[in-house]
Amino acid sequence: MRKAIGIVVLAAIAAAGAGWVLTAPKRLPEARFTGMTGDPAAGERVFTAAGCASCHHAPDASGEDKLVLSGGQRFASDYGTFVAPNISPDPENGIGDWGLADFANAVMRGVSPSGQHLYPAFPYTAYAHMRDKDVVDLWAYLLTLPASETPSPPHEVGFPFNIRRGVGAWKLLYMSDDWVMSDVPDxxxxxxxxxxxxxxxxxxxxxxxxxxxxxxxxxxxxxxxxxxxxxxxxxxxxxxxxxxxxxxxxxxxxxxxxxxxxxxxxxxxxxxxxxxxxxxxxxxxxxxxxxxxxxxxxx
Incomplete structure (x- = not known):
């Protein structure tokens, strides 16, 4: 009986270890963007097409204030309410102290600079298909925008959805490099x-x-x-x-x-x-x- 229990415990430990490894954040190769230089003008077009300001400007912002990406808009869902963060160039409350690789990993892999999974309310499963040059250009443009000292509010997500490692399991199911429309003839x-x-x-x-x-x-x-x-x-x-x-x-x-x-x-x-x-x-x-x-x- 003790032997059987020991086998079960070892199997559980092995399964937990495998799950921990499989759900770990997966970063882009370190050298992927080495030597690339962004074009802010091209990045502005990417920024517009991707609708970055639409989610990340302050609630009720208008006109030029929509380019101040201080965050704060709330997005309700069945899993809780997600709050758009500050992605302005402010080094303390925004993303001004990130590097290009940090930004690319957030956008294309849903991984924060600290190594946490980001919630897929941020549509990185779509952005995973972005061309590298567009990511680099977008980063260059974001750095030209006004900085905001507004802290990012926390998401309002309860258990079990607040367990970030669980997002890694979700990614195994839903992150893919495949296009939905696989055949594009022109x-x-x-x-x-x-x-x-x-x-x-x-x-x-x-x-x-x-x-x-x-x-x-x-x-x-x-x-x-x-x-x-x-x-x-x-x-x-x-x-x-x-x-x-x-x-x-x-x-x-x-x-x-x-x-x-x-x-x-x-x-x-x-x-x-x-x-x-x-x-x-x-x-x-x-x-x-x-x-x-x-x-x-x-x-």
């Missing part, structure tokens, strides 16, 4: 995929989630409940959004639908960002959405 669709699946992270709101909070990519962009519990977010697949490509591109520029309605909620910020991009980018997004299969399933 440059326009490739650009559209990059904007939708990576920079603009459209799937984060427009795709339903499973019981563990991961995106159900078999129903990609088919719509989802609003995380704050009020209403739903519409689907973007052709069977749910029957606008032609020109109407989609115009909506992303103006916020007006073919029925003369206008964007509301968080889409106001999305349109505000897309309106600043090149027309070709809006057309690429429209082409991507029109190329989606009905029902969202890619296979």
């Amino acid at each position: 440059a326009q669709l490739e650009r559209g995929r990059y904007l939708v699946e990576a920079l603009a992270h459209c799937g984060e709101c427009h795709t339903p989630r499973d019981g563990l909070g991961g995106l159900d990519t078999s129903a990609w962009l088919t719509g989802a409940p609003n995380p704050n519990g009020r209403g739903s977010i519409p689907g973007l697949t052709p069977d749910r959004l029957d606008w032609d490509a020109g109407s989609i591109a115009y909506y992303l520029e103006s916020g007006f639908t073919p029925d003369y309605d206008s964007a509301g909620g968080h889409m106001v910020a999305v349109v505000e960002n897309f309106a600043k991009l090149d027309p070709a980018d809006r057309e690429a997004v429209a082409a991507y959405l029109k190329a989606l299969p009905a029902g969202g399933a890619m296979d």
Whole structure:
């Protein structure tokens, strides 16, 4: 009996050890960005497409104050309320004392400079597809923005979701280098995929989630409940959004639908960002959405 108990205990210890190793934060290779120099002007375009200010400016900020990334906006979910942190260049309360590698690991791997898993309310599962040059350019641009001394408020997340190591297990299930739309036959669709699946992270709101909070990519962009519990977010697949490509591109520029309605909620910020991009980018997004299969399933 003692031998059997000993075997069980050893097996439990081995399983716990394996789980600890498997859920450890996985950083990018140390030398990946060595020698790369960012272009702030190009980084501004990445910043706009990625909607960084939309989440990280202070609540109710307007105009130029939206470039002060002091954080504080609250995002309710089934797992608690996440609060956007200060990502301004302030060295004490923002990210001004980070290096490029720290920033890249946060954006592309969801790992903080101290080695903690970041919560996936920060859409690093989408940003994981970003091109290295875009990450470097974005970092260069962020360093040109105003610093804010506002401390980052803590997230309001209870047990067991406040156990950061559990996010490592979540990443094993949902972090992937694979694109949802694997076949892009031309440059326009490739650009559209990059904007939708990576920079603009459209799937984060427009795709339903499973019981563990991961995106159900078999129903990609088919719509989802609003995380704050009020209403739903519409689907973007052709069977749910029957606008032609020109109407989609115009909506992303103006916020007006073919029925003369206008964007509301968080889409106001999305349109505000897309309106600043090149027309070709809006057309690429429209082409991507029109190329989606009905029902969202890619296979």
